[in-house]
Amino acid sequence: MQTIVCMKWGTRYPALYVNRLWSMIKRHTVRPTRLVCFTDDPTGVDPAVEVFPLPEIDIPDAIAWTPWRKLSLWQSPLANLSGDVLFLDLDIVITGDIDAMFDYKPGAFCACENWTQIGKGIGNTSVFRWNVGRNSHIFTDFEADGEGIWRKYGIEQVYISRVIDRMEFWPSDWCVSFKHTLVPYWPLNFFRTPKLPEGTRIVAFTGKPDPDEAAIGTWPVEQAWKKIYKYARPTPWIDEYWQ
Known part of the structure; x- marks a missing residue:
């Protein structure tokens, strides 16, 4: 079973975005695949999507509802997740097969090379795959000094890129x-x-x-x-x- 995760908080993206993501996933995978949504409001989400509360994280108020919240996914244990898991932002459009994203560089953290920082070793976390339980220091270090890490790195994907043990970029055309x-x-x-x-x-x-x-x-x-x-x-x- 392949596991894909998304996160929904606040009101910018309604349940429609989760449901369309699930619809696109089903059309572009052949293997058994599930979608897990971590959210503060499951109202209207397709019953076929597995829903969990947002993972707990000690995070400064100023960035509590920004992409920095994604760092909560690096804790272990995490709901019922294990192994390599694919994360997809809600504001993406799937246009081709994504089964291959589970076969590419197994065990490694895989992300898009950030399109505005090519060659600088920065991954974009709109689409990434991580191994649950590996690199949990990303979460624990942030909880220990979230303010300091935020001030130092500015953007969560820069922080991850600098402290991850191994990062691979998806092929640029994917x-x-x-x-x-x-x-x-x-x-x-x-x-x-x-x-x-x-x-x-x-x-x-x-x-x-x-x-x-x-x-x-x-x-x-x-x-x-x-x-x-x-x-x-x-x-x-x-x-x-x-x-």
């Missing part, structure tokens, strides 16, 4: 970023629709836009002037996969 890989450079982004490369298994939507927004060509920005360059044309193929 996991791509919508805005960093697929959206054409300015000003071509105003004229060309992002294309899905052959061989892509997962498209990550880090930050904004989310999949539903990108599908219709909406890119929310906090400062109006950023609309000068933050734009992507409506991308119909997203709806083909994100369902």
Whole structure:
């Protein structure tokens, strides 16, 4: 049985995102696979998804509801999980077979090479596989000095990348970023629709836009002037996969 994990907290991503993730997983796996969702609100989540409360973690208030909370997954024991487990953010779109992600470099921590820091040894944790019980120091060290680790590393994926015993990057064509890989450079982004490369298994939507927004060509920005360059044309193929 292959195990995939996601986390849902707060209100940004409703149960719909968990349910669509589960639907995509079923369409892109052949082997027996389960989805485990750690959440503070299971309302509306498909009954076929295994639901657990968010894992406990001693975390500074300022980052309590940010990706730093993912560090809670590195504790051991963790619910009923064991072995190599695949983590998927809710804001991803699965476009190809993901069974292979359980065969790649067994036992190693596998992550996307962060698209904005190529060559710097930083893994992006939108899509990663870890071995439950291995490298539990990532969790215990953070609990011992969460404030200090946060101040030192700034971003949880930098912290993990610097202290993990072994990190491997997924093949670059397996996991791509919508805005960093697929959206054409300015000003071509105003004229060309992002294309899905052959061989892509997962498209990550880090930050904004989310999949539903990108599908219709909406890119929310906090400062109006950023609309000068933050734009992507409506991308119909997203709806083909994100369902």
